[in-house]
Amino acid sequence: MEKYLINPNQKISKISKDIYGHFSEHLGRCIYDGMYVGENSDIPNVNGMRCDVVNALKEMGIPVLRWPGGCFADEYHWKDGIGEKSKRKKMINTHWGGVVEDNSFGTHEFFELCRQLGCDAYINGNVGSGTVEEMNEWVEYMTFDGVSPMAELRAENGHKEPWKIKYFGVGNESWGCGGNMDPEYYGDLFKRYNTYVRDYDSNYHINRIACGPNGNNYHWTKQVMDKVKYHANGLALHYYTVPTGNWDHKGSATEFDEAEYDSTISKAYEMELLVSNHIKMMDSVKPDHRVKLVIDEWGTWFDVEPGTNPGFLYQQSTMRDAVVAGLTLNIFNKHADRIMMANIAQTVNVLQAVILTDGDKMVLTPTYHIFKMYKDHQENTLVGSFLTTKELTSEMNNKKSYPQLTESASIDENGVVYSTITNCSASEAVEIKCQVADTSVTKITAEILTGDIHDKNDFENGERVTVKAFDDFEMTADGFIATIPACSIVKFIIK
Numbered sequence: 001m002e003k004y005l006i007n008p009n010q011k012i013s014k015i016s017k018d019i020y021g022h023f024s025e026h027l028g029r030c031i032y033d034g035m036y037v038g039e040n041s042d043i044p045n046v047n048g049m050r051c052d053v054v055n056a057l058k059e060m061g062i063p064v065l066r067w068p069g070g071c072f073a074d075e076y077h078w079k080d081g082i083g084e085k086s087k088r089k090k091m092i093n094t095h096w097g098g099v100v101e102d103n104s105f106g107t108h109e110f111f112e113l114c115r116q117l118g119c120d121a122y123i124n125g126n127v128g129s130g131t132v133e134e135m136n137e138w139v140e141y142m143t144f145d146g147v148s149p150m151a152e153l154r155a156e157n158g159h160k161e162p163w164k165i166k167y168f169g170v171g172n173e174s175w176g177c178g179g180n181m182d183p184e185y186y187g188d189l190f191k192r193y194n195t196y197v198r199d200y201d202s203n204y205h206i207n208r209i210a211c212g213p214n215g216n217n218y219h220w221t222k223q224v225m226d227k228v229k230y231h232a233n234g235l236a237l238h239y240y241t242v243p244t245g246n247w248d249h250k251g252s253a254t255e256f257d258e259a260e261y262d263s264t265i266s267k268a269y270e271m272e273l274l275v276s277n278h279i280k281m282m283d284s285v286k287p288d289h290r291v292k293l294v295i296d297e298w299g300t301w302f303d304v305e306p307g308t309n310p311g312f313l314y315q316q317s318t319m320r321d322a323v324v325a326g327l328t329l330n331i332f333n334k335h336a337d338r339i340m341m342a343n344i345a346q347t348v349n350v351l352q353a354v355i356l357t358d359g360d361k362m363v364l365t366p367t368y369h370i371f372k373m374y375k376d377h378q379e380n381t382l383v384g385s386f387l388t389t390k391e392l393t394s395e396m397n398n399k400k401s402y403p404q405l406t407e408s409a410s411i412d413e414n415g416v417v418y419s420t421i422t423n424c425s426a427s428e429a430v431e432i433k434c435q436v437a438d439t440s441v442t443k444i445t446a447e448i449l450t451g452d453i454h455d456k457n458d459f460e461n462g463e464r465v466t467v468k469a470f471d472d473f474e475m476t477a478d479g480f481i482a483t484i485p486a487c488s489i490v491k492f493i494i495k
């Protein structure tokens with residue numbers, strides 16, 4: 001039996017709700033079809049935004065949304081996406097699928113989407129192919145409340161009131177699709193562009209996010225940190241889980257054997273090392289923790305669904321993805337003192353999406369259910385916890401080991417403790433004994449998401465994988481004894 005200790009007296013830090021953030025790019029059917037169908041669509045919508053998707057995301061507790069990319073951000077010229085829609089420029093989305101981008105979803109539409117979702121805005125600016133002036137004017141357009149050319153243009157386009165930007169990304173993947181830059185060069189550019197990202201509202205600071213490393217590129221972190229340490233608020237790491245480790249043959253989203261499952265989980269667990277090591281590297285440059293870590297792209301990346309546009313990155317999602325989401329969010333929770341925000345890629349119809357759509361149909365993926373289960377952690381206080389566990393090994397991923405069980409625990413302002421546990425094993429259940437320090441437990445409720453590693457929701461059956469009440473536990477004076485099934489994620493609420 002494994003031992004699990006939770007210490008509610010050890011209050012570590014607040015878990016920002018923004019760790020549960022999402023990412024939406026002009027890529028495939030994420031924005032168009034997925035979230036925005038236009039005012040004239042037969043699909044029920046409010047100002048063009050799909051009601052079914054908006055309602056589902058609200059219920060899941062979406063705190064912040066990143067837009068317009070991704071690689072698209074460094075090709076996006078915001079003035080193409082304002083003003084009367086029929087006059088907006090039509091162009092080819094050269095990066096993603098070569099389809100026509102009619103710019104009908106632009107700045108006003110993004111803020112309308114955020115308004116309907118009740119979430120904060122994370123805008124990613126264009127450093128790769130845009131000018132300092134263009135970025136400066138966009139920030140003025142969005143946030144300036146006074147007499148200025150951009151504020152007047154915004155009013156002419158129907159929005160007198162300025163909007164608020166919680167986060168602003170200065171470039172995206174500047175080491176790759178965002179300009180193929182060296183870290184030193186990017187660091188200098190960051191400082192220059194960032195100078196003109198003005199805080200027009202002196203009572204509201206825009207958090208500036210610098211482009212961070214790709215996976216384990218610690219050199220990038222060090223060099224960029226050295227340049228931006230007094231200017232940026234966050235440094236954005238990108239890390240995707242590719243089961244085979246081969247970008248040309250990443251593996252199928254739905255047809256995989258147990259070895260590929262194990263490899264996926266072990267690769268997802270590498271996030272723990274990446275987060276710890278990048279934080280250490282950041283601390284070696286600036287020990288005062290002024291700059292926080294952001295992970296604004298993460299998730300599984302498989303081969304696209306057969307028969308779909310390869311540039312659309314459309315993939316199905318199974319219980320395997322749910323385990324990846326559960327363990328990753330546990331990692332983020334446990335580093336909540338240093339992680340400012342994270343954004344899974346991408347919200348609808350792209351990569352590890354929480355929602356899939358087909359015409360007027362909508363399906364909630366297993367990953368959706370994880371975000372909804374974990375929403376209780378948002379804005380709680382992370383508390384000390386420790387769970388003993390067997391280590392598993394992935395033959396396919398160079399015999400790397402990873403824990404069978406992962407966990408995190410938080411406490412809310414009423415003293416209720418929430419703990420989320422993942423059992424990553426495809427086949428083995430585990431018995432655990434939990435003790436909550438200095439606590440007489442009076443009530444425990446629990447819920448579970450579990451199934452075979454291949455189980456998924458699709459348009460034929462959208463309810464195959466759903467959250468159920470979990471009662472396979474016995475309450476003790478100071479905790480519980482439970483059996484955590486294979487391939488499952490369990491949440492305990494302890495009063």
Ligand code: AHR
Pocket residue numbers: 025069070071072172173297345346351
């Ligand atoms: O999320 C898909 C793409 O992955 C993004 O556009 C880019 O930033 C990353 O390479």
